[in-house]
Amino acid sequence: MAPLPISSIRVGKIEDVQELIKSKPNKVPERFIRDANERGGLVSLKTHLHQPIPVIDLSKLSKPHTNDDFVFEILKLSQACEDWGFFQVINHGLEVDVVDDIEKVAKEFFEMPLEEKQKYPMEPGTVQGYGQAFIFSEDQKLDWCNMFALGVHPPSIRNPKLWPSKPARFSESLKGYSKEISKLCKRLLTYIAISLGLKKETFEEMFGEAVQAVRMNYYPPCSSPDLVLGLSPHSDGSALTVLQQSKDSCVGLQILKDNTWVPVLPLPNALVINIGDTVEVLTNGKYKSVEHRAVTNRERERLTIVTFYAPNYEVEIEPMGELVDDETNPCKYRSYNHGDYSYHYISNKLQGKKSLDFAKILN
Numbered sequence: 026m027a028p029l030p031i032s033s034i035r036v037g038k039i040e041d042v043q044e045l046i047k048s049k050p051n052k053v054p055e056r057f058i059r060d061a062n063e064r065g066g067l068v069s070l071k072t073h074l075h076q077p078i079p080v081i082d083l084s085k086l087s088k089p090h091t092n093d094d095f096v097f098e099i100l101k102l103s104q105a106c107e108d109w110g111f112f113q114v115i116n117h118g119l120e121v122d123v124v125d126d127i128e129k130v131a132k133e134f135f136e137m138p139l140e141e142k143q144k145y146p147m148e149p150g151t152v153q154g155y156g157q158a159f160i161f162s163e164d165q166k167l168d169w170c171n172m173f174a175l176g177v178h179p180p181s182i183r184n185p186k187l188w189p190s191k192p193a194r195f196s197e198s199l200k201g202y203s204k205e206i207s208k209l210c211k212r213l214l215t216y217i218a219i220s221l222g223l224k225k226e227t228f229e230e231m232f233g234e235a236v237q238a239v240r241m242n243y244y245p246p247c248s249s250p251d252l253v254l255g256l257s258p259h260s261d262g263s264a265l266t267v268l269q270q271s272k273d274s275c276v277g278l279q280i281l282k283d284n285t286w287v288p289v290l291p292l293p294n295a296l297v298i299n300i301g302d303t304v305e306v307l308t309n310g311k312y313k314s315v316e317h318r319a320v321t322n323r324e325r326e327r328l329t330i331v332t333f334y335a336p337n338y339e340v341e342i343e344p345m346g347e348l349v350d351d352e353t354n355p356c357k358y359r360s361y362n363h364g365d366y367s368y369h370y371i372s373n374k375l376q377g378k379k380s381l382d383f384a385k386i387l388n
């Protein structure tokens with residue numbers, strides 16, 4: 026994936042939100058204030074309470090494929106991917122230490138002085154390092170969030186200058202965590218293949234050496250949460266995304282369902298999984314890459330650790346033959362190279378599901 030021509034991008038001053046609240050705790054600068062149509066929106070706690078986002082118990086999927094628990098959980102997974110594009114997984118098998126440790130080092134990273142974090146700057150037009158990604162103009166609104174993102178796998182996508190020397194355990198912890206998340210993604214993709222009636226190795230064989238990137242999002246409290254967004258609405262360009270919320274995290278993630286923003290209530294020891302654009306294309310739209318965003322809280326900070334898992338940049342993506350039928354379910358997306366899609370994705374601001382227009386076949 027070629028780098029963007031960054032010299033022409035003027036983004037203006039991007040204030041660091043953690044520093045902002047230290048110096049002026051009650052002030053929200055103009056650049057963070059969203060237009061009325063972008064703010065809050067309809068939030069339906071009622072929808073959530075009556076029909077919460079599905080919870081998949083992975084221990085049931087370790088049982089023999091003929092077991093009723095396995096069959097029922099696969100059906101639940103299939104419904105979740107079709108109707109929500111999101112689900113939470115419990116009993117996922119990740120070691121508690123691995124999960125706790127990444128949260129600890131991520132917290133320590135964001136707590137470091139600004140000068141230390143700025144040793145790893147996210148340059149305009151890039152998505153790795155500390156700062157705000159997807160900002161392309163001086164008048165673009167900013168998210169109430171500090172981010173630190175790194176390409177992790179394959180090692181060729183790493184920028185070693187951006188891997189921090191402090192906290193001392195950061196790199197080791199991130200590598201250990203990413204290995205475990207990679208195993209989880211491979212496992213989830215086998216279940217997703219089974220749920221689609223495909224051979225279980227389908228995605229692993231297709232993806233080759235998968236691309237894996239991590240983004241740590243730190244949302245400080247905001248005195249006017251109704252005026253800002255923690256993270257702009259978007260869908261993920263990945264195949265799968267795994268989101269870990271810090272322990273006793275407040276609600277922050279919202280997903281767009283039937284034109285209503287539905288909050289995702291954090292469950293202890295669960296991970297939130299969402300279908301990315303790549304699986305939407307591969308399944309010809311059967312499994313949905315759903316638009317989501319993050320909101321902030323007046324009193325509480327929030328930290329999330331997000332892994333994007335995607336095919337190798339060399340891989341050609343197109344709807345799988347098994348999910349296309351010329352008569353009843355015509356092909357909705359053209360074929361493209363995933364590296365080209367990644368380039369397209371990071372060259373545009375986050376704007377709902379707009380990135381996928383890249384591949385849509387318009388009638």
Ligand SMILES: COC(=O)C(/C=C/C1=C(C)CCCC1(C)C)=C/O[C@H]1C=C(C)C(=O)O1
Binds near residue numbers: 177236237334336368
């Ligand atoms: C909101 O999305 C992202 O920040 C993001 C960025 C991912 C990346 C890095 C941090 C470094 C390596 C490149 C890569 C683009 C993967 C989302 O990732 C999605 C978007 C695409 C495309 C993808 O494959 O994952």
Ligand SMILES: O=C(O)CCC(=O)C(=O)O
Binds near residue numbers: 261278329
């Ligand atoms: O922090 C969250 O709740 C959402 C993060 C997210 O959607 C992302 O990083 O792509």
Ligand SMILES: [Fe+2]
Binds near residue numbers: 259260261266317
């Ligand atoms: Fe996301």
